[in-house]
Each structure stands twice: as structure tokens, then as C-alpha cells.
Amino acid sequence: MALPKVYNWQLGREMDYRFANGPAKRQFAAVFNTNRCIACQTCTMACKSTWTFSPGQELMWWNNVETKPYGGYPAHWDVNILELQEKANPGGQVWDATKKDPKNAPYGTFAGKTIFETADGLTNMVTGYLPPEEDWKAPNIYEDTATAFSKTGVSLPEHAGWFFYLQRICNHCSYPACLAACPRNAIYKRAEDGIVLIDQSRCRGYRKCVEACPYKKSMYRPSTRTSEKCIACYPRVEGTDPLTKGLPMETRCMTACIGKIRLQGLVSVDANGQWFEDRQNPLYYLVQVAKVALPLYPQFGTQPNVYYIPPRWAPRDYLRQMFGPGVDDAIAAYTNPSRETLGVLQLFRATQKIIFSYKIQPGPKTGEINVAGKVRELFNDTVIGFDSNGNEIVRVTVDEPLIERPAQVTMNTI
Amino acid sequence: MRIPTVIRRRPITAGVALAVLLTAGVLQFVGVNPAASQSATLTAFESSTDPGTDPASPAWKKAPVLQAPLSFQGATYPTGGGSIPTVSAQALHFQDRLYIRLQWDDATKDDTTTKVENFSDAAAIEFPAVSAATVPSICMGQASSGVNIWQWRADSQAGLKDPADVYTNALVDMYPSKDAIFYTARAAGNPYADPNQGPTQTLVAQAFGTLAKANVQDVKGDGVYADGKWAVVFERQLTGGDVDQATFTNGKSTDMAFAVWNGSEGDRNGKKSVSQFLKLSLVGVSLTGEESSPAGWIAAAALLVGFVGLGVGLGWYGYRESKR
Numbered sequence: 001m002a003l004p005k006v007y008n009w010q011l012g013r014e015m016d017y018r019f020a021n022g023p024a025k026r027q028f029a030a031v032f033n034t035n036r037c038i039a040c041q042t043c044t045m046a047c048k049s050t051w052t053f054s055p056g057q058e059l060m061w062w063n064n065v066e067t068k069p070y071g072g073y074p075a076h077w078d079v080n081i082l083e084l085q086e087k088a089n090p091g092g093q094v095w096d097a098t099k100k101d102p103k104n105a106p107y108g109t110f111a112g113k114t115i116f117e118t119a120d121g122l123t124n125m126v127t128g129y130l131p132p133e134e135d136w137k138a139p140n141i142y143e144d145t146a147t148a149f150s151k152t153g154v155s156l157p158e159h160a161g162w163f164f165y166l167q168r169i170c171n172h173c174s175y176p177a178c179l180a181a182c183p184r185n186a187i188y189k190r191a192e193d194g195i196v197l198i199d200q201s202r203c204r205g206y207r208k209c210v211e212a213c214p215y216k217k218s219m220y221r222p223s224t225r226t227s228e229k230c231i232a233c234y235p236r237v238e239g240t241d242p243l244t245k246g247l248p249m250e251t252r253c254m255t256a257c258i259g260k261i262r263l264q265g266l267v268s269v270d271a272n273g274q275w276f277e278d279r280q281n282p283l284y285y286l287v288q289v290a291k292v293a294l295p296l297y298p299q300f301g302t303q304p305n306v307y308y309i310p311p312r313w314a315p316r317d318y319l320r321q322m323f324g325p326g327v328d329d330a331i332a333a334y335t336n337p338s339r340e341t342l343g344v345l346q347l348f349r350a351t352q353k354i355i356f357s358y359k360i361q362p363g364p365k366t367g368e369i370n371v372a373g374k375v376r377e378l379f380n381d382t383v384i385g386f387d388s389n390g391n392e393i394v395r396v397t398v399d400e401p402l403i404e405r406p407a408q409v410t411m412n413t414i
Numbered sequence: 415m416r417i418p419t420v421i422r423r424r425p426i427t428a429g430v431a432l433a434v435l436l437t438a439g440v441l442q443f444v445g446v447n448p449a450a451s452q453s454a455t456l457t458a459f460e461s462s463t464d465p466g467t468d469p470a471s472p473a474w475k476k477a478p479v480l481q482a483p484l485s486f487q488g489a490t491y492p493t494g495g496g497s498i499p500t501v502s503a504q505a506l507h508f509q510d511r512l513y514i515r516l517q518w519d520d521a522t523k524d525d526t527t528t529k530v531e532n533f534s535d536a537a538a539i540e541f542p543a544v545s546a547a548t549v550p551s552i553c554m555g556q557a558s559s560g561v562n563i564w565q566w567r568a569d570s571q572a573g574l575k576d577p578a579d580v581y582t583n584a585l586v587d588m589y590p591s592k593d594a595i596f597y598t599a600r601a602a603g604n605p606y607a608d609p610n611q612g613p614t615q616t617l618v619a620q621a622f623g624t625l626a627k628a629n630v631q632d633v634k635g636d637g638v639y640a641d642g643k644w645a646v647v648f649e650r651q652l653t654g655g656d657v658d659q660a661t662f663t664n665g666k667s668t669d670m671a672f673a674v675w676n677g678s679e680g681d682r683n684g685k686k687s688v689s690q691f692l693k694l695s696l697v698g699v700s701l702t703g704e705e706s707s708p709a710g711w712i713a714a715a716a717l718l719v720g721f722v723g724l725g726v727g728l729g730w731y732g733y734r735e736s737k738r
């Protein structure tokens with residue numbers, strides 16, 4: 001019997017998945033700007049100190065930030081999956097960037113096989129592997145390790161010696177591999193926000209999800225013999241945190257971000273996880289309109305929902321492998337952002353409440369800069385963010401306001 | 415969401431069927447009940463002493479042994495297992511309780527699940543629930559006919575430990591709280607995460623993937639590992655605690671199946687070695703003084719002959735396939 005067919009818009013084609021589409025309505029999604037991350041790990045500690053500080057969770061980092069290309073938690077997770085997939089479909093894991101459609105195949109069409117399609121459907125529903133304990137023990141190994149040391153220094157567009165930080169949480173995938181692999185159906189995806197959860201009363205620690213998740217974001221907890229994973233801080237997303245008085249709120253790892261690299265929200269989706277047009281939702285704008293943010297390893301086929309603005313200085317072939325064929329356009333759109341993109345980027349970490357829509361008020365021209373041979377005009381536009389009820393929650397300008405301190409200030413004032 | 419059924423399976427051709435028949439025939443001929451056939455019966459005699467849950471109890475010396483062949487589980491995802499070829503089963507009843515003893519060869523004792531790559535040795539017995547309308551599917555029952563599963567786990571018997579208890583030199587800054595609520599699965603009532611659950615779990619199921627904790631946890635058990643063998647005893651009242659469970663009556667027989675998991679092979683869930691349905695028959699007769707017959711040896715010899723037969727059958731099948 002054949003598996004149900006589902007549509008994966010990130011791959012621009014139908015694919016096999018264990019289950020037919022469920023009734024998704026809204027989807028948890030986020031944009032991470034890799035260019036701004038300073039690897040301070042504040043996000044990592046925000047998650048740890050909220051959810052994973054108890055016995056048995058010592059090796060568990062639902063949020064982690066690793067240094068690419070050598071770092072990985074668990075060690076070499078992505079290289080291992082890529083290798084398994086390459087072995088299953090030698091030479092075939094390629095994209096056809098010509099078969100493109102703005103809505104149904106924005107990055108082209110993936111001609112290779114997903115992790116669901118290389119599995120036999122009997123011993124495994126998903127191609128994967130179970131990283132042994134050793135692989136989870138050094139979450140930040142190869143921190144700040146560059147590929148080379150350049151005596152002459154480096155310059156854009158591609159640095160001769162390079163590394164970048166990759167921030168990772170569970171992608172709350174539209175087609176979760178963890179969910180497809182669970183023989184007990186103990187994993188479920190919520191229709192109201194697309195958050196993927198493991199039912200802790202039903203999990204029997206088979207670790208098929210740990211084996212299957214290509215991002216290795218389902219983790220084993222020996223003190224309960226079950227698997228646990230990022231819960232997308234669902235009480236905050238639901239708006240039950242007292243701080244926002246019922247309004248949906250961004251997660252701990254998002255709101256704690258020092259580098260202001262993260263913006264998270266909820267987008268309206270159809271059963272395929274395809275985004276309904278919502279032009280003024282900042283995530284919709286960044287992912288679907290500006291196409292400045294891309295999914296992580298879309299070729300795995302889970303339709304992940306964390307989108308990355310790729311680092312400007314890393315080799316493009318490496319980035320294309322990681323984020324798909326949309327990389328060159330995304331970097332171009334980030335290097336010389338439009339007025340609107342620049343405005344929306346100001347919303348990152350401007351508020352803890354989830355921004356459901358934004359408006360840009362044009363401001364005066366403030367200057368010109370030359371970036372990568374292009375002269376760009378700068379405008380001090382104002383961007384306004386609105387909550388789920390359409391009320392204004394934040395207002396920021398492109399130019400950071402200059403605040404002059406009085407000559408005499410109290411001690412310890414920064 | 416729909417759950418697809420079995421995906422790909424090649425038709426069993428006449429060659430294999432013939433080999434299976436041959437095996438069964440040979441086993442019948444040598445006078446041993448092949449557990450692979452429907453007629454294999456494990457008789458539970460009345461014990462004159464309380465066998466308890468100690469597998470070394472002398473009460474077992476006289477109880478007849480049924481060698482149940484086990485095989486790879488190939489009916490549903492995740493398929494696998496097959497590393498434990500056979501399990502020796504014995505049964506007794508004493509007063510109002512039933513005792514079943516299982517023994518199998520396993521070169522490694524896998525009773526810790528501290529590391530993500532560790533899986534536990536385990537064994538289970540499946541019976542139709544009292545409420546079952548018909549004989550349930552051996553594969554975890556079906557909606558109208560549930561099954562009652564008694565599972566013993568080596569890791570549960572060894573006890574649930576925090577990693578810090580195992581890695582005693584590990585440095586941990588602090589645990590803000592060790593309150594049970596922070597052991598999420600435990601707080602959610604998961605029997606597997608309950609340190610007080612003991613080595614056995616009383617479970618019920620009505621289909622693949624529906625295995626759940628029974629309302630009444632009334633199966634007790636204990637296992638001992640020695641000389642490359644696990645021996646495990648299950649004990650329960652003859653009358654089940656609930657309609658979801660099995661009940662046993664003197665003079666009657668019931669269907670029964672075994673499963674064994676080999677932790678070092680990564681066995682868990684459907685990845686296990688399974689038997690066919692056998693019969694468990696309770697008789698109101700006490701065992702006499704004689705020692706158990708060498709039924710095990712006879713069965714082993716018969717099995718050898720059987721496997722040769724199967725081999726010949728498969729060889730012929732392969733030959734025929736290659737000619738196609």
C-alpha cells in the first residue's frame with residue numbers, strides 16, 4: 001500500500017508521508033538572522049533554566065547554538081544525515097532550480113529523495129540514526145573554529161577563512177519526522193499553532209523519534225525513560241503567561257536574545273502547511289515576499305518552520321546545501337535590503353508579544369551608503385507592530401534614537 | 415490522521431509453505447507439540463507449594479517445559495527482532511494464583527537504560543481479554559477483542575536511576591528542585607517512568623500503537639540472569655482485575671503468545687522476537703514426584719530437523735526464483 005501523498009511547498013512537489021494532512025490552522029514559525037548572532041548562548045540558558053534543569057536532562061539542550069561548519073549538537077548531526085541520504089540515493093540529491101513557482105515552489109523543485117522516501121516503511125518510517133550518548137556530551141564543541149586563518153584578512157562576498165553560528169530549536173515541522181516515526185502515536189501536532197509535542201504519559205522511550213528527527217531535536221531522558229523535546233514554550237504562545245495578560249507571547253529563547261536575531265510568531269496555514277497570504281505579517285513578509293529567510297535543510301522533507309537569513313560571508317555552495325537554492329537571492333535581499341525589509345528587521349526583539357501585523361510609516365531620507373558596489377539611500381522610516389487584536393504594541397524607527405545623557409548622572413548608570 | 419497498514423510484502427509462495435508444512439509434519443512425527451502449530455499447549459498443573467516469583471524455586475523442577483520457537487516480527491512497523499530463537503515456558507497454579515516462568519538464552523544482560531543507545535531486555539505474555547468478542551489478533555488485538563499484556567523489564571527491575579547516580583563523578587552545579595513534578599513523564603502517570611512500578615507492567619491493547627496501562631496493576635514478577643540465561647516468573651490472580659484483562663479457569667484453556675526483547679540488539683516495541691498463539695491449559699491435577707521429562711531436548715532435536723526442512727524448502731524456493 002502506498003503512503004499518503006502530501007504537498008511540500010519548500011520542495012515544490014508532492015512527497016510521501018506516513019499520515020494524510022491534518023487540519024492545521026496556524027503554524028508556529030520564526031526567523032533567525034544568523035548574521036547578527038554573537039553566540040552568547042543566552043537563548044540556550046533561557047530555555048535550560050525554564051524547562052530542562054532537572055535530573056536526567058543534563059545533556060538536553062532544546063535550544064543550542066553551534067559553530068558551523070565543524071560544530072554540531074549532537075556531533076556532526078547534519079553531516080551524518082546528509083551522508084545517509086546520499087548513500088540511499090547516490091548523486092540524486094539535487095534541486096531543479098528552473099522548476100519554480102512563487103507560491104508552490106519558491107526555491108525550485110527538489111529532485112532527490114526526502115528522509116521519508118529513502119526509508120523502507122517497515123523497519124523504519126524515516127531514514128535516520130540514533131546518536132549515542134557521546135555525541136550529546138559536547139554541545140558547543142568547535143566553538144569559534146574557523147576553516148582557515150587568513151594572514152591578509154578576509155573580505156566579502158566570501159571570507160577565505162570562515163565560520164558562523166547556527167541557532168537551533170525544534171522546527172515544529174509541518175511534516176514532523178518524529179511524529180511519523182512514533183509507533184505509539186504518542187507525538188502529536190496541534191492544529192491551533194502547529195506545535196509538536198510528545199505525550200509524556202504515553203511515550204515508552206522507544207526513541208524512534210530521536211532516531212528519526214533529522215535535526216536531532218527529540219532527546220532521550222534516562223530519569224523517566226522517555227523522550228522529550230522543545231515545547232515551543234506553548235503556555236507563552238497560548239497567551240497564558242501572566243505578563244502579557246492573555247496575549248500570545250514569544251518563547252523564552254526568542255525573547256531572551258541579546259543579538260536581537262530572532263522574531264517568532266504564528267502564521268495562518270492550510271492543511272499542507274502552505275501559508276495563506278497575510279502580507280502584513282512580518283514573518284510572511286520575510287519568508288514569502290522578501291524571501292530573505294530560508295528553511296534549514298529543506299531537502300530532508302519535514303517542512304521545518306524556523307527560517308534563517310543566511311550568513312553573508314560563508315561559501316555559497318555550503319549555504320546552498322544547508323538552506324537550498326534560495327541562498328543567493330536571500331543574501332542579495334539582505335545585503336541591500338529594501339526600505340520595507342529594513343523596517344521589518346527593526347521589529348526583531350522590539351517586544352515580547354507576538355506581532356501579528358505591521359505597518360510602515362515613511363520617514364525622511366537620512367543618508368546614502370555604498371554596499372557591495374550599490375549606492376543605497378537610507379530613510380528613517382517608522383515600523384509599527386500590532387498584536388493579535390490589532391492593537392499597537394510597538395513602534396520603532398530605522399535610525400536608533402540618539403539619547404544624550406545629562407552631564408551629571410547617578411552612579412552605575414550605563 | 416490515517417495509519418497505513420503494511421506496505422510491501424512479497425507473497426509467500428508454495429515453496430515456503432511446503433517447508434513450513436514439512437517442519438510441522440516432522441515435529442508431529444517426533445511426538446513433540448510444535449509451538450509453531452496451533453495445537454501446542456502449555457499445561458499448568460497445580461503446585462503443591464507456593465512457587466513465588468523466584469525463578470529458582472524448586473516448585474518449577476517438575477513442571478513440564480514447552481519450547482516455543484520465536485521469530486522476527488514482520489507484521490507491522492517497526493519490524494525486526496528474531497535474535498532470540500526460542501523461549502522455554504512453564505506454568506503452575508497455586509491456590510488462586512497463576513505462575514508462568516519463561517527462560518531464554520541471551521549472551522548479554524541489558525538492564526540499564528541510562529544512555530540513549532541503551533535498550534533493555536524484556537519479555538511479555540499476551541492473552542485475550544475477558545471481554546474479547548472473538549480470539550483477538552495476535553498483533554496487539556483489535557477494537558472488539560482486546561489483549562492483556564504482562565510485561566517484565568530488566569531495566570525496571572534494576573530500578574530507575576538519575577544519571578548522577580550512575581556517573582558519580584559528574585559535576586552538576588545544582589538541581590533547583592528534585593520534586594516529582596519535574597520528572598515530567600512520572601508526573602503524567604507514565605508507568606515506565608514510575609520508580610515504584612516494579613519490574614512488571616500490566617498492559618492492555620486493542621490494536622497496534624494502542625498499548626496502555628491497565629486500570630489495575632496486578633501482575634507481579636521477577637527475573638534472574640545467570641549463565642547467559644534470563645529466567646523470569648510472572649504471577650497473577652486467576653481472576654483478572656478488570657474486563658480488559660485475562661481470566662483463567664481450572665479445566666479450561668486460553669490463547670497465549672510470548673515476546674522477548676534483546677536490548678543489545680536495539681529491540682524495543684515491534685522490534686522483538688515473537689511466538690505464535692499457543693494454548694495455556696489449567697488442570698486441577700497436582701504434579702507427581704517425577705522430574706520433568708527431557709522435553710526440551712526432544713523439541714530442540716525436532717526443531718533442528720524442522721529447520722533443515724525449512725532450509726531445503728527455502729533453497730528450493732530460491733532456486734525456483736532464480737530460474738524465473
Ligand code: SF4
Pocket residue numbers: 036037038039040041042043044065167256257258259260261262
Ligand atoms: S541569544 Fe541570540 S545572539 Fe545570543 S546566542 Fe542566542 S541567538 Fe545568538
Ligand code: SF4
Pocket residue numbers: 169170171172173175176177178179196212213214215216217218229302
Ligand atoms: S525538528 Fe525534529 S523534533 Fe521538531 S518537529 Fe521536526 S522532526 Fe519533530
Ligand code: SF4
Pocket residue numbers: 046047048050051062063169170230231232233251252253254
Ligand atoms: S521555544 Fe521554548 S522550549 Fe523551545 S527551545 Fe525555545 S525556550 Fe526552549
